[in-house]
Every structure is written in C-alpha cells, then in structure tokens.
Amino acid sequence: MKFPVVDEYQLHLFLIGLLALFASAIAALVAGTYLGSVSEILAFLPGLLILVPPSINMRGSISGVLASRLSSSMHLGEFEINFSKRSVLGSNSRVSLAISILTAFILGFFAYIISYSFGFTDISATDYVIISVLSGVVSSLIVMGFAILIILLSYKKGIDLDMVGSPSVTTAADLVTIPVLVLTALFILGFPADVRNIFMIPVLIFFIISIILAFFSGEEIKSISKEMLTLLVPLSVICIFAGIIYAENLEKLIAFPALLILITPFTGGCGSIGGILCSRLATGIHMGEIQPKLIPQKEVLWHFLMTYLYVCALMPFLAVISDYFALLTGSESPGVATMLIISVVSGIIVITFVNFVGYITAGLSFMKGFDPDNFGIPVITSFIDLIGASVLVSIIILFI
Template sequence: MMKFPVVDVHQLHLFLIGLLALLISAFAASVAGIYLGSVGEILAYLPGLMVIVPPSINMRGSISGVLASRLSSSMHLGEFEINFSKDSILGSNTRASLSISIIIAFVLGFFAYLLSSAFGLEGLYISDFIVISVISGIISSIIVMGVTLVITLLSYKKSIDLDMIAAPSVTTSGDLVTLPVLIITAVAILNCPVIIRDVLLILVIMMLIFSIYVSLRSNEEIKSISREIIPLLIPLCLVGTFAGITYATDLEKLVAYSVFLILIPPFTGCCGSIGGILCSRLATGMHTGEIDPKMLPSKDVSEYFISTYIYAIIIMPLLGIIADISASALGMSTPGILSMFLVSTAAGLLVITFVNIVGYATASISFRKGFDPDNFGIPVITSFIDLIGAGVLVAFINLII
C-alpha cells in the first residue's frame, strides 16, 4: 500500500502565516514603489537623494527588525512581559533602538555625502545630507518602531509566532513610511533659509551627543545592545550606500522606465522579509537548542531554505506583474508584463540563494562566537540584499530589456 508523506501541521501553519504576511507586504510595498516612481523627476534633479534611499529604508527595517527578533526570542524563552519600565526587556530594547537610530542616521548622512561626491553626484552639501538623514530617520523610526511594538504586543496576546510576521510587517512599514518621509523632509529642508538649516544642524548634533550618552551610560542591557549593534550597522550603512550608488549611476534608465522604480521597494523589501523570517527562525532555534549551529546546516535548516524558495517562487513573479499593471494604469513607461515577470523572478531567485547562504552563516558564526544572532542576522541580510539585490536587479534589467 502506498504511503504518503506525513504533513507537519504546525510547520504548515507557520508557513501559511508567513506567506500571508509576505503577500500583504508585497501589495503594501508596491504602494511605496508607486510613490518612488512618481518622484522620479525629483530624483533625476537631485540624484544624491537616490543614494540615501536604500540604506535609509534598510536601517529603519534593520533596527526595528532586530528589536522584534530580540523580543520574539524573549517570548520563546519565557522572559517577555508587557512592561515599559527603564530596566525591563521591552523598555531597554525600545530605548536602545531609538538612540541607535539617531546615531546610525548621522553616520548614514556622512557616508552618503562622501560617496555622492566620489561618484560625481553633486547638488547637496554634507550638512544637508546629515540633517535630512537624521530628521527623516527620527520621524520614520518612531512610526516604524511603534508599528513593531503594536505587532509584538498583539502577537504576544494572541499567541502568534512573532518570527513569522515580524520581518514582513517591519519591512513593509519601513518601506511605506521611510520613503515618503525622506523625500518630503528633503524637499522641506532644501527649501528652508540657510539660517534655519544651520539651526537644524546644531539640533541634530545635540541629539547625536545625547544618543551616544544613552548608549554608553544607561543600564547594562542597553549598553550590551549598543556594543553589538552599532559597530555592525556602521559598516552596513556603507554597504547600503553603495547600493544607492548602484541605482543612482543607472538612474537615467530607471527614470526612463519608471516601472523599475516601482519594482525596487517591493523587490528589496520582500527579499528582506523572506530573509528576516529565515534569520528570526534560525536565531530562535539556536537560542532554544533546536538547531545546532554547525558550519554546514542540518536537515532541519534545509527545510527552512526550501521554504524561502517557495516564498520567492510565489512572491517574485507577483511583484513584476503588480509593477507592470501599476505603471500601465498610471501612464508610466514599462517594457511589458513578460519582461517584468522575467526580471523580478530571475533576480529574486538568485538573491534568495545568496540570502540562504549568508543568513545561515551569519547566525551560526555569531552564535558560536558568543554573540546574539538576533542582533546580527537581520541587519546583515537586509544590507546584503540592498547591495547584491541592487546589482542583480540592475544586471537583469540591462540583460532582459
């Protein structure tokens, strides 16, 4: 008699929860893409802004993603409680995330200026980059972190596995919030008198000093988080800025075919969400002892990899189709639905292959070295996706179009 494979109902349930979150993320992030396509003329006039778009979105998602991942692990370990006091897990992680956001936004503005100048993308001063980055970063961080905390508390009360919904939710909110806040903030600040911009720069420097003080002089939990995350995020800011350079140097084609501007946020966002789910599950599994962090992944981990490919096969073609339909409906230029289908699917599957390799390597190495993989997995993956995703996407655009 033929035996059919036994279906793990729990794992299937988790997979479907993740798929639902990714589908919602795909449609929501496409809204951010439509907005990016609509401001193509602004980006063409100030290409330096395009340099700061990918790393700004990435840092919002990375910092809030780490927050959610750490809180998820605390839930699985039975340490989580709804308490925002200064020394609680929830309170310490929230305060650390906000101070780190300000520090990293300042560094990001500095890197964006250096690389823009190096690649001949003139138009903004260093003070403009820094003020735009920090002010937009504070506004978007508060909103994205708020969304993250709401999702965390709801998942805790409803007994939903936060690992499966945090990354898509945080990435999507980062896409939807960071991009318009960044563009609106940039336009507003660049239209201010010089004296106002100088005052804003002074305020930004004061906030930076206070954030450094909080990171260095607060309780041990905040200091521990800051010591691990800040040295990691600073070089990742540089990686993300190179991703922005990749898009900015090919901006003429992206503006000529506005549909590709629509595709960029959901493509990188959904790749990041899939990678975030993988990293969160790996970190939780290592914390609970269910996954042995060997150099080569075990059979259980390979099942996680298969899930990421299934997610990609479902989501990536959808992104290309949504982008083409949106562009056609809004009168934007597009090479056609077949070309968009091929670009999104081929580039997505290749990026997910890298995601699986880098995601597991980051989690296993950090855990074996005595670090918390929650702090490393999502930032490394999302920054990696920014750079490699940008290169792969632009390469397939040039290959297929």
C-alpha cells in the same frame, strides 16, 4: 540528506509567513509607486536616491532586530508587557530608537563622502546629515511604534512573532521611510544655505540624547549598543553603494518608472524572506533545536526550501502588480513578460545568496558568543540591498 516531513505546524507557519509577505508586498508597492512618481525629483537630485536604500535598511533592520530579540524572549518565557526602564520591552525599545538616530547621523556623513567620490555633488555634507537625522527621527518613531504594536498583538494572540515580525516592520520601513525622506529633503533644501544650518541644532540635540540613552543607561544597554553600532555602521556604508548603483543607472530606471516601482517591494520582499529565515534560525539556535555546523542539518534545509517557495509565490505577483500600477499611473513599463523575467530570475538568485549568508551569519555569531538576533537581520537586509541592487540592475540591463 532528506528534507524533514512537513507537519501541520510547519505548514501553519509557512502560511502565516506567506500571508505576511503578501500583505507587506502590497504596502511596499504603494511605497514603490510613490518612488516612481517622484522620478523627476530624483532626476534633479540623484544624490537623494543614494540615501534611499540605507535609510530604509536601517529603519527595517533596527526594528527587525527589536522584533527578533523580543521573539526570542517570548520563546524563552522572559517577555512581559512592561515599558519600564529595566524591562525587556522597555529597554530594547529605547536602545533601538537611540541606535536608529546615531546610525542616521553617521550615515549622513558617509553618504556625502561616497556620493561625492562618485561625482554626485547636488547635496552638501551638512544637508545630508540634517536630512538623514530628521527624516530618521520621524520615520523611526513611526516604524518602531508599528513594530511594538505588532509585537504586543503577536504576544496577546499567541502568533509566532518570527513569522510576522520581519515582514511587518520591513513593510512599515518601506512605506514610511521613502515619503518621509523625500518630503524632509524638499523641506530642508527649500531654505537658503545659511538658514538650513540652523537645523543642525535639533540634530545635535537628538545626537547627544541618543548617546546618553545608548551608553549611559546601564551595562546591558551599553553592550547591545556597541554590538549593534559596530555592525550597523559598516552595513550602512554597504547600503550606500546600493544607492550608488541605482543612481548610476538612474536614466534607465526613469525611462521605465515601473522598474522604480518594483525596486522597493523587490528588496523589501527579499529582505522580509531573509528576515523570516534569520529569525527562525536564531530562535532555533537559542532553543537548542539547531546546531551550527558546516553542513546544514535537515531542519535548516526546510527553512531554505521555504524561502524558495516564498520567492516563487511572491515575485510573479510583484512583477504583475508593478506593471499594473505603472499603467494605472500613466508611467512606462517594459511589459509584463519582461517584468516577470526580471523579478523572478533576480529573486531566485538573491535568495540563493541569502540562504548561504543567513546560515553562516547565524552560526558564526552564535559560536563567537554574540546574539544571532542582533546580527542576522541587519546583515541579511544590508546584503540584500547591495546584492539585490547589483543583481536587479544587471538583469534589467540584460533584458532591456
């Protein structure tokens, strides 16, 4: 089977996606640098690192799904700039915020159970929930606000949202979630235990309001909420295990903070590439241009090829800049050559899995009567968190 001839439009889409990926990578490096700068805090509170992957993932996934669904509505001619309760933009924005808060609440409990079972007892169950929800509310409002801005700009400027939506919101999630999470944790844990429990009051208020928005705002919203929560809850648990992998290898990561700097842009970059793939596959399926089959058709193979081209362009850049940022901040690095090997090899391995899982997820969800826009990005980004953590840590151990 031959790849399709690359026409001017496909090249244009590729370049737009590449530009979005590099822009998101630069911002994610800032978030990674912040993570590297708080290595002493992580050494004192390793349980906090466990919350990092699922928190970033849920913010990026939910806002990414919002962008993907609205992108499909644009292609189908159903989108309009209208924030009313029954409009496509308004209803999707409200349900996305509600789901973000609900998943943060559930995530707090699971984070405690799993971290406790692995011997991380520095944060209590109540504190996990409070930190997860309060940081989730703040970061969700910021990330979703940014996502809506990108959606509106794409609509007005005639830019294909599939190519810029996922990289943009993933970057916003990377950039916002880590500092908000760390600062919220330091703020909450700075109070005595009995005082900290008072913060459960606003947490419960947010939870109740989210329940009302998600399940008592009409059948369509209720259906979307059930579909997404059924998917996001188990995926958030998967992401917690990614955090466990990092926490278990925290000593090696702290020894070379350049590796901590690399984690966020690496997973974010792979997630953005996977998000572009899923958005394009979902749009192609909705438009009837792609038929889910056991053997991918040539249009799908072009999308696969594009992901590898993105990896080959992005990963060397991340390695070099992560090493430079480490030296700039006075942090240790294993060296630019080692960073290049770790980043590029890990990236190629992860994206190979991403292509397979992304195509299977989009095809199966559509054939089972579900919206692939709701499934592709959350599955891929959660998968990347776990597989990315496993692959990245394994390559680090192999070469360091």
